[in-house]
Amino acid sequence: MRAAFAKAPFNIEVRDVPEPKPKTGEVLVRIGACGVCGTDVHVAEKQATADFMSLGHEIGGTVVELGSGVDGILVGDRVAVENSSPCGFCEPCENGDPERCESFLHLNDQPGMAEYIAAPARSIVRAGDMEFEEIALAEPLTVALHVTTTAAIPFESDVIVMGPGPIGLMAVKVARRMGARKIFLAGRSHSRARLQLGADLEADEIIEVDKEDLVSAVLRRCPLGVHRAIVTSPPQTLPDVFRLMKYGGIVAFIGIDWGGEQVISFDVNEFHFKKLQLRASHAVPNSFFPMALDMIRRKEIDPQRFVSHRYPLSRAAEAVKTAAFDKENAVKVMVNCLE
Ligand SMILES: [Zn+2]
Numbered sequence: 270m271r272a273a274f275a276k277a278p279f280n281i282e283v284r285d286v287p288e289p290k291p292k293t294g295e296v297l298v299r300i301g302a303c304g305v306c307g308t309d310v311h312v313a314e315k316q317a318t319a320d321f322m323s324l325g326h327e328i329g330g331t332v333v334e335l336g337s338g339v340d341g342i343l344v345g346d347r348v349a350v351e352n353s354s355p356c357g358f359c360e361p362c363e364n365g366d367p368e369r370c371e372s373f374l375h376l377n378d379q380p381g382m383a384e385y386i387a388a389p390a391r392s393i394v395r396a397g398d399m400e401f402e403e404i405a406l407a408e409p410l411t412v413a414l415h416v417t418t419t420a421a422i423p424f425e426s427d428v429i430v431m432g433p434g435p436i437g438l439m440a441v442k443v444a445r446r447m448g449a450r451k452i453f454l455a456g457r458s459h460s461r462a463r464l465q466l467g468a469d470l471e472a473d474e475i476i477e478v479d480k481e482d483l484v485s486a487v488l489r490r491c492p493l494g495v496h497r498a499i500v501t502s503p504p505q506t507l508p509d510v511f512r513l514m515k516y517g518g519i520v521a522f523i524g525i526d527w528g529g530e531q532v533i534s535f536d537v538n539e540f541h542f543k544k545l546q547l548r549a550s551h552a553v554p555n556s557f558f559p560m561a562l563d564m565i566r567r568k569e570i571d572p573q574r575f576v577s578h579r580y581p582l583s584r585a586a587e588a589v590k591t592a593a594f595d596k597e598n599a600v601k602v603m604v605n606c607l608e
């Protein structure tokens with residue numbers, strides 16, 4: 270089968286590799302569509318230094334084969350594939366806290382930008398008759414749901430979303446649904462399509478951080494600061510975020526940096542006296558897939574607005590480069606794995 274791999278910087282290959290075989294408790298999925306994530310861009314740009322790494326984890330497909338011992342899933346089911354799933358048997362899982370699972374199941378670095386993937390049956394979420402690219406959008410939405418619920422947005426609170434990537438944009442929508450009063454969306458002005466979509470998703474104020482000072486732009490409209498921040502932007506933006514938070518505010522952070530800029534410094538006195546909280550969001554093991562699929566099915570998150578580019582698997586290199594370099598037009602780039 271064909272599958273996509275990358276080595277930094279941007280050396281992307283679609284190779285012929287052996288088709289995976291489903292083991293006991295696994296199913297084989299024919300992948301229909303796979304979204305390009307910021308993580309794939311990171312891998313291709315910076316992370317895969319030593320050797321090639323696999324690409325793709327936002328997967329929609331069809332079950333084509335069942336390993337032994339699989340119940341409740343049928344050949345022909347359209348499904349989403351979780352990247353990681355609670356084991357169900359470890360101490361935290363048995364104590365009703367699967368979020369802290371100590372031995373979660375995962376996909377063993379198999380590429381999702383590929384024709385087939387073998388996945389644990391526990392990682393399969395049935396998706397009815399949804400289109401493959403609709404199903405593939407569920408994964409980033411689960412990440413947005415995780416970071417937004419981590420921020421625990423109270424009704425009628427003011428919120429800033431840092432970074433207008435697909436996860437930030439989805440977080441705008443989720444924050445609105447959770448009852449936010451005023452929502453700021455901050456991003457760079459070159460992200461034109463993304464900022465426009467943010468405005469369409471009812472972000473109240475768009476702040477172009479390369480054109481105006483972020484902190485004063487927020488404090489001009491909310492003099493005491495905002496109650497909640499959802500930070501999908503690089504770690505270096507955190508000190509400014511602390512400055513624009515209201516007393517007692519909560520900052521939910523989803524971010525990772527492979528470029529050596531993961532160490533930051535900030536004023537701990539301000540952090541202390543403002544009684545701020547910084548919370549990490551890391552959606553592993555995955556949760557929220559059924560909710561995400563349902564929101565997409567109801568067009569709360571509209572795939573037609575989010576998917577800006579489509580490429581066949583044979584052109585996976587262009588897909589990843591479009592996500593990396595077409596800052597003006599790219600929102601979510603989708604790879605069609607059937608072509
Ligand atoms: Zn991702």
Ligand SMILES: [Zn+2]
Binds near residue numbers: 356358360361362370
């Ligand atoms: Zn577990």
